[in-house]
Amino acid sequence: MVPPKANVVIIGAGVNGLSTAYHLALKGVKDIVVVEKEKFIAAGSTGLSAGGIRQQFSTEVNIRMAMYSVKKFERFKEEMDEDISFHQVGYLFLLTDPEDVELFRQSYNLQRSLGLEVEWLGPDEVRKRWPYINTEDVLAATYCPTDGYADPYSVANGYAKQARRLGVKIELETEVTGIKVEGGKVKGVETTKGPIEAPIVVNTAGPYARLIGKMIGVDIPVDPYRRQVFITDAFPDIPPDWPMTIDFKYHWYMRKEGPGLLMGMSDMTEPPSFNMNVDWSFMEKVVEHGVKRIPILEKARIMRGWAGLYEVTPDSQPIIDKIPGIEGFYCAVGFSGHGFMLSPATGLVMSELITEGKAVTFDITEFRYNRFTEEIKGEKHVI
Ligand SMILES: Cc1cc2nc3c(=O)[nH]c(=O)nc-3n(C[C@H](O)[C@H](O)[C@H](O)COP(=O)(O)OP(=O)(O)OC[C@H]3O[C@@H](n4cnc5c(N)ncnc54)[C@H](O)[C@@H]3O)c2cc1C
Numbered sequence: 001m002v003p004p005k006a007n008v009v010i011i012g013a014g015v016n017g018l019s020t021a022y023h024l025a026l027k028g029v030k031d032i033v034v035v036e037k038e039k040f041i042a043a044g045s046t047g048l049s050a051g052g053i054r055q056q057f058s059t060e061v062n063i064r065m066a067m068y069s070v071k072k073f074e075r076f077k078e079e080m081d082e083d084i085s086f087h088q089v090g091y092l093f094l095l096t097d098p099e100d101v102e103l104f105r106q107s108y109n110l111q112r113s114l115g116l117e118v119e120w121l122g123p124d125e126v127r128k129r130w131p132y133i134n135t136e137d138v139l140a141a142t143y144c145p146t147d148g149y150a151d152p153y154s155v156a157n158g159y160a161k162q163a164r165r166l167g168v169k170i171e172l173e174t175e176v177t178g179i180k181v182e183g184g185k186v187k188g189v190e191t192t193k194g195p196i197e198a199p200i201v202v203n204t205a206g207p208y209a210r211l212i213g214k215m216i217g218v219d220i221p222v223d224p225y226r227r228q229v230f231i232t233d234a235f236p237d238i239p240p241d242w243p244m245t246i247d248f249k250y251h252w253y254m255r256k257e258g259p260g261l262l263m264g265m266s267d268m269t270e271p272p273s274f275n276m277n278v279d280w281s282f283m284e285k286v287v288e289h290g291v292k293r294i295p296i297l298e299k300a301r302i303m304r305g306w307a308g309l310y311e312v313t314p315d316s317q318p319i320i321d322k323i324p325g326i327e328g329f330y331c332a333v334g335f336s337g338h339g340f341m342l343s344p345a346t347g348l349v350m351s352e353l354i355t356e357g358k359a360v361t362f363d364i365t366e367f368r369y370n371r372f373t374e375e376i377k378g379e380k381h382v383i
Helices: 015-026 060-074 076-080 098-113 123-129 152-165 206-214 280-293 295-299 343-356 369-373
Strands: 008-011 032-035 091-095 119-121 140-144 169-171 176-182 185-191 194-197 200-203 223-232 244-247 252-257 260-265 302-312 319-322 329-333
Touching (some): 015 032, 015 343, 123 140, 152 169, 329 343
Antiparallel strands (some): 223 302
């Protein structure tokens, strides 16, 4: 059975639910319960993520939160006692469309103005540094050496371990089936292992965020989209310090994964669904595009693949807010493919929102729940 009472119930033990729990506990909040429907933590999008960590965004708030998060990932072992295999090999964005060059020029200027050491490269420089890349249609590129990738499970585990140490309870194999609201105030949740009374409920349910909102008649505009990733056999031609390489126009990416490679591509034409089956015919498209961009990938042998869900909002920005009209109901959802990399900042901001009533470290106005009724700017660097 679950504890009958809590101060805060967090729905979902993905990286954002766990980071929120940890940061709240660090601020001294007692009786926090994280409720997870699956058998283990990080079983949703977190464990299925490509683990990419970048600071190259188009909006100021994302750049600031990502820069903060990178600092935290760099110190994760010391601060959280967990080795997260952070490979700071950089992110290389290849741009082949003049409109993207214009967008990235603006973003580059913004990133530099915020102190990010990002480089603007021409095709010759790209070829010189990474000779395997076919640059015949590349107009420009950006490279940030402090970007990279890490192991999402380990990050989630670090937060879970430290949260538990601070007294947080994580209830696995426990599904939230309802939320109790009385007089416009949250009163707790119903779960498959009994009710939990609580004045604060946090929705960090990833792609299932909308279903959680439905439980109390709130529409949370987050849709699930299948995204697939494939892993090759050992591929020593590509060295370990190879950057996460993004062919931006095609939503294609590749990085090292142990001795092999990890490759993915977003099919932007696929409608939303909870389908997580691997489509092996799509794998052929991913490899085909890879061979065009990096011809030596012709020798790559795919060993395995998986599919997970992006949790996408209409403007590709998360919703991090207390939901107006329902006291005690908070959301950190809709990360649109970049929720792992922002998780240190997200947990911090959520803890501020809940304990102080507003975010203090970052201006998260752009993440407010109500923005979809207004003109929205949104994040444009979406992979
Ligand atoms: C293929 C792929 C590649 C990606 N690559 C990257 C990347 O390179 N970098 C990056 O930053 N992000 C990436 N992402 C996105 C990233 O994985 C997510 O944004 C992030 O993991 C979201 O974490 P979360 O904790 O918010 O949600 P999740 O990890 O999805 O956690 C939500 C949890 O809530 C649980 N839950 C749902 N409903 C209930 C309920 N009713 N009761 C109890 N529990 C419930 C779920 O089981 C789940 O464990 C990728 C995603 C995919 C699928």
